[in-house]
Amino acid sequence: MYYAILFSSGEVQNMLKRFGADISKALLAKRKRLEMYTKSSLKTSNQKIEHVWKTQQEQRLKLNNEYSQQFQALFEQWEADVHKTEEQEEKLTNMFRQQQKVFQQARVVQNHRLKTIKQLYEQFLKNMQDLEKNQENLLSSAQNELRKEMAMLQKKILMDTQQQEMASVRKSLQSMLF
Template sequence: MAPNKLNKSARNTGKKLVPMTKTNTFQNFTSSDSSEEECQLNKEESPYKCSTLSKVSQMTTKRRFSTVVFGKTDEECTTEPDYDNEMSKMLSMFSTDVNKALLAKRKRLEQYSEATIQASQVKIEQMCRSQATETQRSLEEMRTQLTASLDQCEKDIKHSEEQEDKIKKVTQQQIKVLQQSRTTLKEKLSTLRELCTSISEKSEEQETKQKKEYEKVQTKLTEELTSLQRKLMTEIQKEELAIMHKSLQKAFFM
């Protein structure tokens, strides 16, 4: 605009022109251009946010242009609608977008935590099943061996008693030998009984140890899961606060 036209407009309005340097005007308009460039860069990430920022930049450029040319704001020159309502609408849209993003992130966290819990439960169940099968096999083998040995011992005792009855009539020496064999068999039975008791005690101790290990593994997994959830929540909150801070700075301090 020519200087004569500017003076005429100033006389008609009855206000003096506000002197402004070239550097200020250049900075005002370049800042709006930079905000538009940032908006174009962030279109892929958040389109709603980009639309609100572009509207705010257009409003600020209009106001600055009116202050540079006529020395007054856009509200004094034109009869446009109230900008406070527009700003409140834009802020409400921005808050809805942020709430949507927060809900999506919460859903992702819930899905991730459920998947980790299910995987840990499956692993624990597999470990418990494998341990239970191994213990059952070992116990069954020991039981079969013990039953076979006990049956054999009982048969031997019966056979020795029959032989005693037969040999008593023949010689006393053979009776002594058979008595000695009988004592040895009794000792074997006592040793076998002691082995049975020791095996049962060991099996009970193994079961208690397995239960304790299972409980320790469960507690460790729960603690690790809680710590991971806390870390993820803190990191997400920090990122969201940083994004909110940047977006609000861009929206209000352009």
């Protein structure tokens, strides 16, 4: 109350206006500083976020490129391996076909040789049978001739013996007679 007495109501109002204006200015200044700090903080945060995002993006891109190159190299090797496998498969198929032809030709040759062997064996058996018949005939013929010769020899021996005996008898008779 003491103050109220000293100051008049106009002065108090003036003081209140000035005090209000000072508070408004102070609030406005604080608000501007807060806005500045907020903008500055947002700007710094955005820069940090943008830097982190760029760093992450660069790292992702680098990692992606690394693995893309490795995958690309592996896929190229895989494709080359598949191509080589296909070529080897084709070569093996061709070799198999050639071997099949060789085996078929060998089978034909073996069948032909088997037929030739069979024919030769049959001819051999026939010739052996013919030879046996011929030998039997020759043996029989030779035996017959031998029998004839033996018979002739026996006759001859018998005749010679008879002649010798006769000669001997003649000599004996002659010696007795003369």
